[in-house]
Amino acid sequence: MQEKNKTRTSPVNPSSSTLHTRCFRHPRVDQIERELKYLIYPGSQTSVPMICGPTGTGKSTLARRIVETENEQAADQMEANPGLLPAVYVEAPNSGENEFSWRLLYERILDALGDHLDTPRSVYGIDPESSRMVRPYGAGRNNLASLRTAVERGLRARWVRFLVIDEAAQIIRHAHSRGRLQAQLDTLKSLANECGTQIVLVGAYDLYPLVSLSGQLARRIHVLHFERYRVDVPEDLEAFATCVRAFERALPELWDGKLMRHTDALHHNTLGCIGTLSGVLTRAAHYAETTGKWDDSALKRALLSEAQRLPILSEINDGEAAIGPSQTRVWEPRRRTESTRPRSAA
Numbered sequence: 561m562q563e564k565n566k567t568r569t570s571p572v573n574p575s576s577s578t579l580h581t582r583c584f585r586h587p588r589v590d591q592i593e594r595e596l597k598y599l600i601y602p603g604s605q606t607s608v609p610m611i612c613g614p615t616g617t618g619k620s621t622l623a624r625r626i627v628e629t630e631n632e633q634a635a636d637q638m639e640a641n642p643g644l645l646p647a648v649y650v651e652a653p654n655s656g657e658n659e660f661s662w663r664l665l666y667e668r669i670l671d672a673l674g675d676h677l678d679t680p681r682s683v684y685g686i687d688p689e690s691s692r693m694v695r696p697y698g699a700g701r702n703n704l705a706s707l708r709t710a711v712e713r714g715l716r717a718r719w720v721r722f723l724v725i726d727e728a729a730q731i732i733r734h735a736h737s738r739g740r741l742q743a744q745l746d747t748l749k750s751l752a753n754e755c756g757t758q759i760v761l762v763g764a765y766d767l768y769p770l771v772s773l774s775g776q777l778a779r780r781i782h783v784l785h786f787e788r789y790r791v792d793v794p795e796d797l798e799a800f801a802t803c804v805r806a807f808e809r810a811l812p813e814l815w816d817g818k819l820m821r822h823t824d825a826l827h828h829n830t831l832g833c834i835g836t837l838s839g840v841l842t843r844a845a846h847y848a849e850t851t852g853k854w855d856d857s858a859l860k861r862a863l864l865s866e867a868q869r870l871p872i873l874s875e876i877n878d879g880e881a882a883i884g885p886s887q888t889r890v891w892e893p894r895r896r897t898e899s900t901r902p903r904s905a906a
């Protein structure tokens with residue numbers, strides 16, 4: 561048995577395979593966490609804070625951590641009151657259908673609340689032994705309206721302060737009918753109002769148009785721009801370099817003193833996005849460990865190709881322009897500009 565496991569083991573050194581599980585604090589994360597704290601409090605008029613930014617900045621990682629931290633900080637209260645669940649994280653489903661599936665979303669929320677749809681229930685409330693939510697089990701319990709009611713009751717019964725919906729652009733991705741979409745978005749607003757739960761929407765720039773899709777919701781939304789580290793902001797470049805140093809220190813036997821000199825190239829290739837940087841460096845470490853040596857070619861092989869990088873840059877430029885100067889920090893004068901055209905070969 562042991563031998564079998566051995567032969568299955570990947571030749572990759574565990575240090576590179578665990579790199580993606582490392583999570584470094586960096587200034588942008590601190591900034592978004594701080595701003596979110598200002599928005600989340602009982603009675604806040606901002607019932608729907610929105611965290612929006614480029615793909616690969618680390619939004620999902622941050623969102624999951626915020627929920628974990630909130631629940632960890634309430635550990636004593638949760639022990640005293642087994643029903644309490646201050647923060648919940650779900651990912652909006654991609655049902656593969658033409659319309660967004662609210663049913664799947666509600667089911668995921670109920671699951672996160674500890675409500676198991678197929679278990680018979682007779683009483684509504686919290687089971688003190690399992691800390692799970694229990695609710696009446698009757699005819700038609702799984703139609704959309706009753707799921708929605710179950711979600712409302714669940715959020716109230718568990719005193720959920722905030723619910724994070726990641727990948728929230730799924731909600732508007734297949735919006736064929738504006739009227740129907742507006743009605744659905746308004747259900748988000750009323751969910752928040754009726755349950756006293758703030759709903760934090762997290763997503764890439766394709767989530768941003770939601771602000772203008774529903775007047776009802778727009779008033780309640782506050783956008784937090786989880787920006788990349790920009791090339792034209794000196795403190796951003798410094799923060800990016802600090803992140804490269806943190807990765808260098810995470811694998812000292814491979815990278816000690818060898819990564820920092822590539823900071824500019826890494827910034828250019830990853831567009832200043834720390835999640836993308838993590839992906840590139842994890843790949844590079846993996847190459848180096850499988851070939852048994854580290855050199856610049858391992859890093860070059862791991863970089864995003866221009867066919868990958870340019871569409872991301874184009875999305876970022878569009879997103880930053882849409883969110884606008886009020887949310888985007890630009891330091892003048894510009895030291896370098898970025899073009900979506902490929903660089904000519906040297």
Ligand SMILES: Nc1ncnc2c1ncn2[C@@H]1O[C@H](COP(=O)(O)OP(=O)(O)O)[C@@H](O)[C@H]1O
Pocket residue numbers: 580581582583584585586589614615616617618619620621622834835836838839
């Ligand atoms: N602060 C961080 N430190 C180290 N790795 C990170 C950090 N933030 C994100 N990552 C890594 O980057 C990858 C992409 O991050 P993710 O949160 O999914 O980005 P996004 O949701 O913005 O697309 C993940 O594998 C994650 O582990």
Ligand SMILES: [Mg+2]
Pocket residue numbers: 619620621726727
């Ligand atoms: Mg994500």
